[in-house]
Amino acid sequence: MAExxxxxxxxxxxxxxxxxxQGVDMAVPEGRLTMLLGRNGAGKTTTLKTIIGLCxxxxxxxxxxxxxxxxxxxxxxxxxxxxYVPEDMGIFxxxxxxxxxxxxxxxxEIDDARLRWVFKLFPPMEKFWSLRAGFLSxxxxxMLAISRAVIEKRRLILIDEPTKGLAPAxxxxxxxxxxxxxxxxxxxxxxxxxxxxxxxxxxxxxxMDDGRVVHAGAMAELAADEALQKRLLGxxxxxxQ
Amino acid sequence: MSIADPTVAPSPKRPFWGDDPxxxxxxxxxxxxxLVAIKPTTWLVLTVAGLAMGMMIFIMASGLTLVFGLMxxxxxxxxxxxxxxxxxxxTVLLRMGAWTGVDSIAMNLLAVVPAMVFxxxxxxxxxxxxxxxxxxxxxxxxLKQILVTIGGIIVAEQMIHVVWGPDQIALPRPTAFxxxxxxxxxxxxxxxxxxxxxxxxxxxxxxxxxxxTKLGLLIRAGVENGPMxxxxxxxxxxxxxxxxxxxxxxxxxxxxxxxxxxxxxxxxMGMEVMVLVFIVIIVxxxxxxxxxxMGAILVGLxxxxxxxxxxxxxxxxxxxxxxxxxxxxxxxxxxxxxx
Numbered sequence: 001m002a003e004x005x006x007x008x009x010x011x012x013x014x015x016x017x018x019x020x021x022q023g024v025d026m027a028v029p030e031g032r033l034t035m036l037l038g039r040n041g042a043g044k045t046t047t048l049k050t051i052i053g054l055c056x057x058x059x060x061x062x063x064x065x066x067x068x069x070x071x072x073x074x075x076x077x078x079x080x081x082x083x084y085v086p087e088d089m090g091i092f093x094x095x096x097x098x099x100x101x102x103x104x105x106x107x108x109e110i111d112d113a114r115l116r117w118v119f120k121l122f123p124p125m126e127k128f129w130s131l132r133a134g135f136l137s138x139x140x141x142x143m144l145a146i147s148r149a150v151i152e153k154r155r156l157i158l159i160d161e162p163t164k165g166l167a168p169a170x171x172x173x174x175x176x177x178x179x180x181x182x183x184x185x186x187x188x189x190x191x192x193x194x195x196x197x198x199x200x201x202x203x204x205x206x207x208m209d210d211g212r213v214v215h216a217g218a219m220a221e222l223a224a225d226e227a228l229q230k231r232l233l234g235x236x237x238x239x240x241q
Numbered sequence: 242m243s244i245a246d247p248t249v250a251p252s253p254k255r256p257f258w259g260d261d262p263x264x265x266x267x268x269x270x271x272x273x274x275x276l277v278a279i280k281p282t283t284w285l286v287l288t289v290a291g292l293a294m295g296m297m298i299f300i301m302a303s304g305l306t307l308v309f310g311l312m313x314x315x316x317x318x319x320x321x322x323x324x325x326x327x328x329x330x331x332t333v334l335l336r337m338g339a340w341t342g343v344d345s346i347a348m349n350l351l352a353v354v355p356a357m358v359f360x361x362x363x364x365x366x367x368x369x370x371x372x373x374x375x376x377x378x379x380x381x382x383x384l385k386q387i388l389v390t391i392g393g394i395i396v397a398e399q400m401i402h403v404v405w406g407p408d409q410i411a412l413p414r415p416t417a418f419x420x421x422x423x424x425x426x427x428x429x430x431x432x433x434x435x436x437x438x439x440x441x442x443x444x445x446x447x448x449x450x451x452x453x454t455k456l457g458l459l460i461r462a463g464v465e466n467g468p469m470x471x472x473x474x475x476x477x478x479x480x481x482x483x484x485x486x487x488x489x490x491x492x493x494x495x496x497x498x499x500x501x502x503x504x505x506x507x508x509x510m511g512m513e514v515m516v517l518v519f520i521v522i523i524v525x526x527x528x529x530x531x532x533x534x535m536g537a538i539l540v541g542l543x544x545x546x547x548x549x550x551x552x553x554x555x556x557x558x559x560x561x562x563x564x565x566x567x568x569x570x571x572x573x574x575x576x577x578x579x580x
Contacts, residue, residue: 053471054468054471054472073471073476074468074472075471075474075476075477078471078474079474084472086469086472090466090468090469090472092461092469093465094461094465094577095458095461095462095465099458099462102455102458103459103462103470103473103475104473106473108455132260148473
């Protein structure tokens with residue numbers, strides 16, 4: 001069992017008067033791709049936002065690489081080595097692909113070898129290097145969002161529903177990219193609704209419902225147990241293949 | 242293959258109007274249509290006067306549009322920095338009468354430049370204090386922002402009365418900038434030419450900073466999506482303070498320019514010119530420096546053309562311009578793309 005890089009213990013988060021996270025417990029192991037699944041409104045996006053500090057935990061402990069982070073500001077958490085790809089991708093549409101990527105390189109210089117690796121992962125980024133990001137297609141924007149997250153080596157990458165609204169061919173390309181990221185040893189916490197994607201890339205899985213983690217285990221076990229899928233997610237794997 | 246190497250992908254040569262030529266078509270139409278009713282020589286004089294007015298409004302408005310774009314802060318107190326800048330500049334200029342009274346551009350500039358530097362430095366520092374004391378407690382609450390910043394400008398006006406007295410102060414232009422240069426019927430006021438040069442220099446400087454530096458990249462990104470800039474590890478609040486200080490300093494510089502333009506300064510001059518400033522940033526698109534520049538030129542030109550052709554509607558002409566542009570483009574000429 002790999003050691004937990006990130007752990008959440010009894011985390012509660014309120015957004016306005018709404019109590020969204022109601023005691024989330026979770027341990028994300030280092031060097032693995034962990035899936036975070038659940039129905040709409042289960043609290044997956046809020047969990048990622050709470051980890052990166054965009055939503056503040058009202059109770060509980062978040063620990064990253066041994067350090068408590070729940071009281072820290074978002075830039076400080078990010079600088080510990082956490083990258084975040086939000087559900088809306090967070091692309092700066094008025095900036096070029098190059099400028100979007102430059103922002104993620106905090107010392108202003110992108111490592112050449114790393115850039116070549118990213119171009120190999122997502123070839124459209126090389127092709128559209130000087131194009132304003134607002135002109136990219138939905139799939140290309142998602143590629144840019146993920147490229148930006150990995151252009152410098154990060155200890156943990158949080159990704160929120162990368163396949164939302166994308167064509168199957170693009171989803172296939174993203175799956176290949178995630179498998180390559182896994183091979184590079186990256187630690188990823190990936191929120192996803194697409195079970196085919198989850199089954200293809202996930203090592204471990206947490207399933208959330210009503211602001212809590214209701215299942216934790218190996219992705220392969222969940223993928224093999226259709227009754228469990230139906231109970232936890234209200235779906236059958238067959239319908240999503 | 243390197244990030245510094247633009248040959249990674251071919252970079253198509255973009256025209257100067259970028260992806261959207263229509264605002265430039267409107268500008269050309271506004272500038273050229275009056276030629277139907279005005280003699281070309283008069284039109285040229287009015288156009289330079291309009292550009293000069295636009296440049297001064299741009300200097301005052303550019304900081305405000307970035308402050309709004311970056312943090313969504315509506316700062317009605319911006320006018321206080323314009324008034325303060327004018328009074329601070331006047332304090333220096335009126336003490337250097339021996340330098341401003343001689344007909345020498347060099348001697349006059351030796352008085353005007355320190356006056357501007359003094360006004361910029363003090364209004365910048367006051368901007369920092371204003372952001373900490375007045376703006377910071379009301380982030381994310383537009384109603385409170387409006388109330389406290391209007392309160393701020395009222396307090397600032399009264400403070401000006403306390404320090405400089407309740408009367409308006411005459412601020413004559415330095416001798417070398419009085420009068421006009423001309424050939425036949427074409428006559429350009431010297432001071433207006435100076436205003437054009439200075440406004441253009443501020444625009445070029447801002448444009449360079451926004452498009453060629455990491456700080457500018459962060460500001461442009463922050464205007465689009467502040468939380469994402471934070472998630473990338475940058476402190477957007479610090480960035481905002483820098484922009485607020487720069488915006489206040491530019492307002493101070495604009496105040497000196499406007500004061501010398503009017504040759505008379507009052508504590509309420511900032512509040513009066515804020516109407517034009519708001520029209521400019523709304524017409525240009527909130528948060529867009531390029532839009533602010535074009536909006537300022539449009540406002541300056543329209544004010545001068547209508548002032549000549551139909552003086553009775555001159556006061557309402559810029560409101561009409563704003564209404565027309567907002568009916569065409571509700572988010573202004575160059576809307577900032579936000580997620």
